[in-house]
Amino acid sequence: MEKEVISIIANRKTKSMVEKVASIIFVCCAIVSIVAVISITGYMIISGTPAIFEVGLSDILFSNVWAPTASHPQFGILNIILTSIIGVFMAICIGVPIGVLTAVNLAEIASPKVKKIIKSAIELLAGIPSVVYGLLGILIINPLMYQLELLIFKDSTTHQFTGGSNLISAIIVLAIMILPTLINITETSLNAVPDDYRKSSLALGASQMQTIFRVVLPAAKNGIMSAIVLGVGRAIGEVMAILLVAGNSVNFPLPFNSVRFLTTGIVSEMGYASGTHREVLFTIGLVLFVFILVINLVLTYILKKGDENGK
């Protein structure tokens, strides 16, 4: 058998070809995310704007009459926007204290054993499909809300009974769903607080609670802010969990009203809508997308500020 002669030069060409191809493939993979973001943005704008020209921006955004299938259709989504804003805001108000305090327990107080249990529970909570939250919302929260509704509006003649499918139910479901996000990110930022701060606070005679609430939490405030912003993002984009729980009719977001969110608005009518009606649904998608972009920008700003402070 002839012995293969290996030359330093001979191999170089094929080898560098392989190298080149490999690096080109990797670049392409990396660029996918840029292409995806650009095309998603593009499609959202292209599909969301026609309705604005047909119906008029103010007739969509600032009118609260939603009658897409009437003979004189009206496409005001003000109530829907307000529902999303108020719903998410309230969910944050409920979720943040619980989430942050749980994170405090995880990062500062709990023993390793307890910590492990809590962490596993939170991880699982994050993995539960949103439709399952929806199912439980309908069967656990809605009946409770209905009891409350019956109690409060016992003598009311004007109240439209919703069977418990109302804004409060949706807020509770949303608050639960954002907990894992809030807890995980807050915990990470608490862990990043240098131990020196705790030590010197304790050495000044502060109690553990004083140390946590006066030094550790303020030092982690950027992280907590990001947690809240991400929680807002998660809540405003949620659909399937609140689709049925919220009752899904377009109303002003009062606690016991059946309401429709931006997300649920799209899903509940996309199946049958056509023409301008369908286009307006895409406009709702665009509005949602703008909200998400704003949230992302705020987040980037917070993180950047955090970096600067860290230096």
Place this chain on the structure above:
Amino acid sequence: MENSLFNKKSRISDKILNILIQFSTLISVSLLVVIIGYICIRGIPCFRFDYLINTTSILKNTVGILPNIINTIYIILLTLIIAGPIGIGGAIYLNEYATNKKIVEIISFTTEVLAGIPSIIYGLFGMLFFGNLFNLSYSILTGALTLSIMVLPIISRNTQVALEAVPKSYREAALGIGATKWYMIRTVLLPSAIPGVLTGVILAMGRIVAESAALLFTAGSVSALPINIFSHIFSSGGTLTIQLYLEMAKAHYEVAFVIALVLIIIVLALNFIAKWISQKFDVNKVG
């Protein structure tokens, strides 16, 4: 002595705060217990093995979720086949090749944005882009392509973290004995980064299993058994979550709880596997 160390002050505010903290934790943890407990209590009595091997048919008078299980598996595999290489490749580029800081920043930013886009937006985009433009209409492929973009950040971020954890000395050692870059990545980097990559893949699986909003208008909601293994990807197919939603909307709670039970078991299993991998292959573990 007035100023004695023994005059223990009991701070009421400390006690209240501690109670609040413990109470919050209790809420967070008990939520999970309630959710899983409730699903088990309602789901297990309804559960019959028939459900898993039957299709729902009015003619034969059977109820079953086999098609949905198959569709879910299809979507998981297809999505991972598409997103896996892209996500891992992108991460390799960012960590090993990219020299331009600006590009790295832009890619990291877009990845961040992708991670923050809600699934309903992916659903709309997938419907318009893959469904209408590529004319794939409602099909498992449309769904998988849509979800691929959605899980891309999960896979690429976990891969990146895993690559970062590989000591620099490994790279230098490999390059130092004359390995080319790609060879070094293939033989040294990726093998030591595998646990991290796998964790990312499993997290992505969890996300896919749980997804519904992005699939409703892309993969559709048909529950039919595949006629042909390959052509099935071009037909509409509803996953377990979609079926759960449909049953729930029709108030068929019995089937809904069976599906919920199956979903929870899958989620638990994936969670367990991810934990097992990260513990088993912990690179930083000494000894």
Place this chain on the structure above:
Amino acid sequence: MDIKIQAKHLNLFYGTKHALKDVDLDIKKNAITAFIGPSGCGKSTFLKTLNRMNDYVKNVKITGEVTLDKENIYDSRVDTTILRKKVGMVFQQPNPFPMSIYDNVAYGPRIHGIKNKKQLDDIVERSLKAAALYDEVADRLHTSALGLSGGQQQRLCIARCLAVEPEVILLDEPTSALDPISTLKIEELLMELKQKYTIAIVTHNMQQASRIADYTAFFLVGEMVEYGKTNDVFSMPKDKRTEDYITGRFG
């Protein structure tokens, strides 16, 4: 001179490691006591037992007694917050909180219940002056403490410690992260502070100990080998091991 702190048969274990072995030591009032010895000899560990900062280290077991003004600080009835108010501590790395200079100094008084603005202003000014920092920062009290130089940060930490009006100040290698000029400033400051406070300082710098300390204790692998007036310890050490260390034969 009065004895402020007294350690009696103090033993400390990290898990199974015997880190302090039967230490007996008296710290005198209004004097500077220095703890010297090679790294890992237990001098910092001993310092931390004096205001129970070791409580936060896992698997620590302590036997024996440490008394502050004749009260055992390891008694189960002790309120550690009062203990640490009386026995303050300054750490090796300057570690101001990420707040303004003012808020850093006011932190201690605030947690101990002082809310009055005027009173806080007074305390902040007095403490900063006592730490010889006031003139350098008077015009920027409300800017971030993280903008100060390392030496200034350490003096801020001393001011923060003084603001709670402690009786004893423990310093754990307070100048090891600082440049020579900052070190000198802090040493001068300590010499002045001892008129009012009892000071215990851990240092690996023997010159520093000989410059500022009235009493010096030499530690070696968890044992307190020698303790006495600084001059005596340095000029005529009784123990061979002390002599070896001081003359630079090991450590």
